[in-house]
Each structure stands twice: as C-alpha cells, then as structure tokens.
Amino acid sequence: MIYLDNSATTKPYKEVLETYLTVSEQYFGNPSSLHTLGLEAEKVLTRSRELIAKLLGVKAKEVIFTSGGTEGNNLAIKGVSLEHQSRGKHIITSVIEHASTYETFAELENKGFDVTYLPVNQTGHVSLDDLKQAIRSDTILVSLIHVNNETGAVQPIQEIGEFLKDYPKVFFHVDHVQGVTKVPVHFKKNNIDLCTISGHKFHGLKGTGALYVREGITLSPMLHGGVQEARLRAGTENVPGIAALAKALRMTIEKAEEGKLNLMQLQQKAIAGLKEINGIVLNSGSGDGHAPHIVNFSIPGAKPEVVIQALSHQQIYVSTKSACSSKLSSPSRILLEMGLGQKRAESAIRISFSYETQDQEVEAFIQVMKKEVPKLLQVMR
Template sequence: MKYFDHAATTPPHEEVVRTVAEVMTQHFGNPSSLHRLGEDSGKLLSRAREVCAESLRVSPEEIIFTSGATESNNLAIQGVMTQYRQRGNHIVTTAIEHPSVYETCKQLEKQGCDVTYLPVRADGTVTAEDVLSALRDNTVLVSIMHVNNETGAMQPIAEIGNVIKNHYPRIIFHVDGVQGFGKLPLSIRDSRIDLYSLSAHKFRGPKGIGLLYVREGLMLAPLLAGGGQERGRRSGTENVPYIVGMAKAVRLAAEQQEHYAKRLYKLRHILIEGLQQLPELELNSALSGAPHIVHFSYPGMKAETMLHMLEEEGFIVSTQSACSSKRSEPSRVLLAMNKAPDCAASGIRISLGEEHTDEDVRQLLRAIENTVGRLQQLKGGNS
C-alpha cells in the first residue's frame, strides 16, 4: 500500500521511535521528583525544551508541552479569553479553521463571546486587510491557521501579524501552525505571533504530544488544575519520552524544511498537472498552495466511494480532515470556499511525504484515472 495521507498523520522517524523507547525504558522517573531518577528525567525535559525553542528561534521559557495541537489550540483560545476578559469579548478567526479552533470558538459563543468568522476567497485565503477590517476596540484575540489542513491554502501570516500589531498592539495573535511547520518557513518573531500551536505526529514525531509557544509576558488562564507543571500553565506529569521524541522530530523538520519543500513542490506539480487532465475532477487546491496537500472533488460521487476504490488499487488517501472524515455531511471548508454542495461532499485529499517519488505519484495518477473510469461506468449503468 502507498500511503498518501501525511496531513492526517506521518510515519515516525525510526530514530524517534528508538529515542522514545530508550527514554521510556531507562529514564522513567517523574521529572518533578527530587531523587536521582527524577532529576535525570528533569534534565531530559529541559534539554528537549531547549531543542524545540532553538528550532523555533524562541526562548525555552516560552514553550509549553501539551498533549497535541487540539489541547494547544484550546489552551491558547480559552486561556486568553478567560485571562483577558476585561479587555473585551471579541474573537476574529476564519470560516475554515481546524475543528479544534472552530468548535472552541463556537463553545465560547455560548458563553457570551462575540466571534467573527471571516469568509475566505475562492482559493481559501484571507488577506491582512480582511483581518484589519474585522478588528474592533473590544477584540481580544485573532486566531488564524498557517496552512489549511484540507486544501493546503496558505494564509499570509506575517502580513496579518504585522497589520494587527501596527494598528492594535494589545490584540493577541494565535496561529495554528500544525500543517505549516517543517514544510514552509515562518518566523514567529517577525510575524509578531503571540501563540503558536504544533503537534508532533504531523512531522514524524509521536502521537499524543505537542507544544504551545507563549510569548514571554503573556498570561494564560490554565485549562487544567493540578500540580502546577509547565510553570503553572499546564498541570500534569510531563510525558518525558514523547517530549524527547518530539524534540528530535522538531529539530529534523526544521533542518530539512527547505530541502523537503523543494522535493514536495516538484511532486505536487506532477500531481496537479495529472489531475487537470481529468475533466470530471474539480481541483480545490490553489496552484500556490502548501507543498504537501492537493485536494480535488468528483462532483456527484460520494468521497468514500472513491477513497475505497483507490484503496483497492493500493493507495491510501483521505476525504476531509481526519478529525471530520467520519462525518457524512459536506466539507465545511469547501462550502466556505463557495463550492457547490455536491463538490463539497465528494472531496479527496492527497497529502505527500518525504518517502514519495515521481513514480509513486504517477502510479497514483493512473489509479485515479482507472477509478474515475470505473465510476463513470457505474454512473452510466445507473442512468
């Protein structure tokens, strides 16, 4: 089977797996304990924080370890809106955010927050001017993803961050960086980002571990009450083996980003060029999208039907984001891009990884062409 679902999760690096196993076996002490085993684990935890900070070009004190991006996004949004409620109750986000942002905002609306969901253009993007026009004196938070997890649409994060801070310096800027890190360059400092979420399994680290960058001086109300780990911002015994494994994956992803993106852009070009030869398909990803994601629809055909037929051909792809794929309704992201309902209900996402070759992509294209031919026959037989 050829795996083309890297946006959902990535196969972990072999050295990450070895590192996790070694730490789990040999350094199992609680990092909060005062004895030698605890101190050894505490040193590993500190070094992992330094490695992550070095790769992100921030300070170690600005890194909070979490269970993944869903927790990071919830902590960023809910933590800010609780901590700074006296400033106002307005949040600005987009209509195409990941469910861990979108549903958190919906939840906060029920608690009295006012949320602006910015509409996106046909290519799935907003502009800095769109964001600026939505800001108010009572706006507390802007939360915008770097790369959309379904279509690969890239938001102009640096422009957005600078326009926010130039006009409303007290507004807090959160970025869900999950699909961008390791694929696209982004300076947290230059983009004037206050909060930045990552999940390790999106860049070949372990599942169930992530981080949240919190700009120095920014306060967050914690989601979890407990022992006060992570400087009181995220209680709970730290998952040292996975944190160390994530640190290794973070370093590798940062070091290889430029080379990795160059390879994937080449594969993406081959893929898009091939898909455009099939007039039955509608391309939903912009040509200028992120290097690893290509999304298309076969209007009038259920996405799951095509997904399973491609699996029979030996290729693993996905429909919507992994968090939404088991729902049968049309994609919220595609509807927000003004796609027709039959298009939004028939989307297929292909996401590339570093193990893929030109020939792998060409084989996938042949499988898609065969599948489309089979589906046309089915449609013809049912007409």
C-alpha cells in the same frame, strides 16, 4: 503501500521510535521527583525544551508541551479569552479553521463572547482588509490557521502580524500544525503571540505537541493540579514523547531545504496528472499562497468514501477532509465557505505528501486514478 494521507498523520521516523524507547527505559522517573531518577528525567525534559526552542527561534520558557494540536489550540484560545475577558469579549477567527479552533470559538460564543468569522475567497484566503474592518476597541484575540488542513491555502500571516503591531492589546494566535517544517513562519518577526504545533504531523508521535506562548502573556489554564509547564498544563510530563518530539522536529527541519523542492515537484506532477482525468475538478492551487504538500480535488457525482475504498484495495491511502471530521458524511465546510458549491464539497478528496513521499508513488496514484475514475462515474450514472 502508497501513503498519501500525511496531513492526517505521518509515519514516525525509526530514530524517533528508538528515542522514545530509550528514554522510556532509561529515564522513566517522574521529572518532578527529587531523587536521581527524577532529576535525570528532568534533564531530558530540559534539553528537549531547549532544542525545540532553538529550532523554533524562541526562548525555552516560551515552549509549553501539550498532547497535540487540539489541546494547543484550546489552551491558546480559551486561555487568552477567559483570562483577558475583562478587557473585552470580542474575538476574531476565520470560517475555514480546523475543527479544534472552530468549535472552540463556537463554545466561547455560547459563553457570551462576540465572535467575528472572517470570510475567504474562492482560493481559501482571508483578506487583510476584512480583518481591518472587523477589529474593534474591545477585540482581545485574533486566531488564524496558517496552512489550511484541507486545501493547503496559506494565510497572509506576515501581513496580519505587521498590522496587529498597531494593536498591542490584541493577542495573535496561529495554528501552525500543517505549516511547521513545510511552510515555516518566524514567530517573533511576524508578531505571533501564541503558536500551535503537533508532533505527529512531522514524523513524531501522536499525543505530543507544543504551544509557543510569548514571554509575559498570562493564560487561564485548562488543566489544574500541578505546577508543570509554567502552571499552564498540570500533569506529569510525557518525557519520552517530548524527547521524541524534539528528535522528529530536528530531523524534519534538516530534511526541509531539499525536501520542500521535492514537495513542489510532487505537487506539480499530481496536479498535472489529475487535470488529464475527465470528471476531476481541482479545489486547491500551487505556488505562492499554497502549501506544497496538499492537493485537494473533487469528483462530482462520486462518493468520496467509495473512491477511498477503491484506492485502499490497491493499497493507496488518501482521505476526504480533515481526519477529525472524515467519518462524518457531511460535505466539506471549508469548500462550502470557499463558495465551490455542494457537489464539489461533498465529493472532495485530499492527497498530502511528506518528505518521504517518492515520485513513483505519485505517478502510480495518477495511473490508478486514470483507470478508476471512469469506472466510478459509470457506476454512479
């Protein structure tokens, strides 16, 4: 099996699964309970929070546990907008956000908020100048994806954070789901107020994640009914999942220094191989401004679902666009916003690597593509 869909989800580390099982068996008490079992579970929860905070370079009380990226983005965006709407109802995002952000802004627009959607260029990057022109006296939030989940375009978070220092009443939220452990960003130095991560993107478990909320920020909670997670996320904490999240984050960060170099080499190999195949057009780049673990390309004239099934028959697994939208037959919204045209947007394929991906797997993928693409294009003629 050759798995090249790591931006959709990663395979959990064996050690992460073992941590989940151990905590589930030995520390199954409710961390809110006052008896010994509850207190032991609370200790696991506290240690996990402290470890994650240390790894992210923040305070433990600034880490709010969630079920993943979608919930984290919703809590950050709605939480700020609804809590602080008395100061203004203008909020800013971009046209190439993940669906969990894009659709949240659309919902807020329906509730009377004024949303500015920043455009992107053909490489998928927003312009700081466009943000400067968009910001107003009634702006309360800027929310941007760090690494685009389809193309790997890395937004200029550092420059934007520096600019927003002059606007202390504007909150800055970053969707860091695709970037964490692969394209690190310093929350404090970059003036980030809220930041979303999701465990299953770095070999943790689905249904686990965290939202960094800078100390002093108040949010309107999405869930009510308990005092858990600083009253921002009511409900009994998923202690085994949280312990597994901490383990996965620690393990992946430990692999990062050597792993990032390997990712860049894999990306270069994939890009070079794809360029040799007639009929393939690259939609993403490499180097500065691009994450090292994502390659997006199109085969104009071929249906992406046919390509995926052809590869699946050979146990090679890739994807079209975001996993949240991959079952929809519509063209990629991201590629359309980049101005790459309908044909490329409706025939896009994404491959994505992890620190576990091997050189020979990418080589095998390229060899299969060299055989399959001419067949696919011949059938479509």
